[in-house]
Amino acid sequence: MTATPHPLYPTPFESGNGNQTATWAECIAFYEQLAQRFPGVLQWRRIGVSDTGIPMHAGVVTADGVFEREALQRQRRPVFFNNNGIHPGEPEGIDACMALVRDFCTQPERLAALGDTVFLFIPVYNVDGCLNRQNTSRVNQLGPESFGFRGNGLHLDLNRDFIKCDSLAAQVFNRFFTAWDPDVMVDTHTSNGADYACTMTLIPTQPDKLGGTLGDFLRERMLPAIYGDMDRRGWPTCPYVNLLGETPDEGIEDFLDLPRFSTGYAALHHTIGFMPETHMLKPYADRVAAMRTLVEVVLGFTVAHAARIQGLRRDARAAAALQARWPLAWRNDHSRPATLRFKGYEAVRTPSQLGSYQRLAYDRNQPWEKDIVHFDRCVEEAVVAAPRAYLVPQAWREVIERLEWNGVLLRRLEADQLFDAARVYRVQEAVPRPNAYEGHMFHDRVVLATHTEAFQARAGDVWVPLDQPAARYAVETLEPEAHDSFFRWGFFNSVLEKKEAFSAYVFEDTALRMLQDEPALKHAFEQWKVAHPELLSDPQAVLGFLFAHGQRHAERGWRRYPVVALM
Structure with missing residues (x-):
């Protein structure tokens, strides 16, 4: 043509x-x-x-x-x-x-x-x-x-x-x-x-x-x-x-x-x-x-x-404004195959002149038409119970402005406020792709631990209710496990870094006292020693485990996802 x-x-x-x-x-x-x-x-x-x-x-x-x-x-x-x-x-x-x-x-x-x-x-x-x-x-x-x-x-x-x-x-x-x-x-x-x-x-x-x-x-x-x-x-x-x-x-x-x-x-x-x-x-x-x-x-x-x-x-x-559970991740459903009438060309393979392999080509002189399998369904892979609202601390300005660009209804708290029941995530594992992806170290794998606690919000923090038309955008960007959440794209990467460190020569005695005062730490340490005997000769590894897992020097914000879900 x-x-x-x-x-x-x-x-x-x-x-x-x-x-x-x-x-x-x-x-x-x-x-x-x-x-x-x-x-x-x-x-x-x-x-x-x-x-x-x-x-x-x-x-x-x-x-x-x-x-x-x-x-x-x-x-x-x-x-x-x-x-x-x-x-x-x-x-x-x-x-x-x-x-x-x-x-x-x-x-x-x-x-x-x-x-x-x-x-x-x-x-x-x-x-x-x-x-x-x-x-x-x-x-x-x-x-x-x-x-x-x-x-x-x-x-x-x-x-x-x-x-x-x-x-x-x-x-x-x-x-x-x-x-x-x-x-x-x-x-x-x-x-x-x-x-x-x-x-x-x-x-x-x-x-x-x-x-x-x-x-x-x-x-x-x-x-x-x-x-x-x-x-x-x-x-x-x-x-x-x-x-x-x-x-x-x-x-x-x-x-x-x-x-x-x-x-x-x-x-x-x-x-x-x-x-x-x-x-x-x-x-x-x-x-x-x-x-x-x-x-x-x-x-x-x-x-x-x-x-x-x-x-x-x-x-x-x-319906979204009333939704009780939200899908966060999807996968192709291979349990329900459909068929598709398809017109293709015969695939032919010949020795490559560049290497020791067979090269693929399609021969348009050998057209074919037949039914092929087509997986045209997807199923939920991860879901979450819908909160009443999210609370985004005002410090995370780039997140808040993206919510605003997409019509998400927000309200700034006018005074400090204590919320009794907040779903809080701690990041146990965030594994990025081996190479940069579109300017970010995108987190392909995210493992979370969840608990409920009281949350003290400050005047100026942002309340994001879910009884609104833009609920879906809010959920799929603020829930860290969602396919393309702000967390996966690295907007909260600073919380993955511990900010303080220790000097080994003085921390040794403190670590011993921590094992006496914190039974949970002692139990975790015993398990760690069994799992990693090769590291017991490395003082930085031993003391580093106790420093990271003990409560005495715990950093409240370390690996704590800043956005909380209000239940």
Whole structure:
């Protein structure tokens, strides 16, 4: 397929050879021209700046020329949000969105079909990466001729930054997303990996994680309609090819979209999210056409079922405010396999010319179609009893501001207050990944001990009630065991360090007295000696154990998670 130039306001993609994408400057100038020419259709606005000081923009399209968010929300208008260019090396969505917005401006019947629905879009989210253009960073990708880079100005992947918000872009996005509160989101991407027949694959918000009747609606109504409509429009689509083994014929499983990713982040706000992934080995013009079709299909479904989606979202928020237990971690459920009709290519293996192994390739001259296993369910792996509220000490300002950016209702205590029953966590083990991950030493393994005690809060500390619409965001960021909690991302790492030490030559006598005065320490020490006889000749190891586990010199804040749950 090749691009066909549009007679009015052609995009750079349409004006080229079907293998070119708009630069950031071309994209912004295009929308500025449309906004000036069609002020009753498109409002164009600056929403912030990136880490390198580049403006970030968003656009709003409505059929009746009402653009102000407060007015639209008073009218309870449904909002469809299209995010593009989070990975500028995957630019199909940038070009598809330009053409779609142009057609809203120039085709009255297309605009009218929006009805009450608001078409909200970010044309290029990662503006830093979009300016870093070349044609080699996406290894083996088939076009376009030049494209942007995944990393932003801080060399961060913005599709890992939605919770930690290290980048200015993510901070802008958190506030923007929360303010507009979209009902449905499509965040456009390109996939690599195995070769197969479909140009388009799709990652939806995982329905089990989304939960309740909203998750059921996504699984039972929305996804079948999207797949069916894509097939009828000539772009058959399959679930994202998340391999169980080395090749698709071994089966696939749902992508577990954690809150660090756009669709997982959307789920914290009870928004239905989609991450379409076109296949990088298909011609660029085909990928753009498939992406535009996908956006149109999801938009069309949203327009047709807006009232139902909005009602289910309201129900989900109401249920969250009353929830008695909260899932914190999920896993793919391999006990309930489904089947998926899949069109693939024969995997062939030949001796490598680089090493002594068999290389894998896919032979497009040997296509196949058959049922493969598809694990499309997820189950809870960890849950917690819902507290009445959380208490965040005011010292943890970065945590508090992220809660505020995401619409979590907070209250500052006006006076010191003693709470009788607080769930307190002590961190027994926090094991980070061996290498830095997106600027953090992310804690892959967290082991906690829990107890209840009275808690003295100070005036200015932050009360976070859970009988509120944003309860899910609060729970999944403040509970340390949750997949993408603030604790896992290292926001509380300072409590993992003991601040005081000892001088061995004077501590020896103190340690002996501690063993006499603290029976629990003596018992623990005897067990430690049996388990570690090789360390008994190391005075730092012996004295270090007694110093760390004794009560006499205990540091109350060491390994104590600062946020408490009020029961």
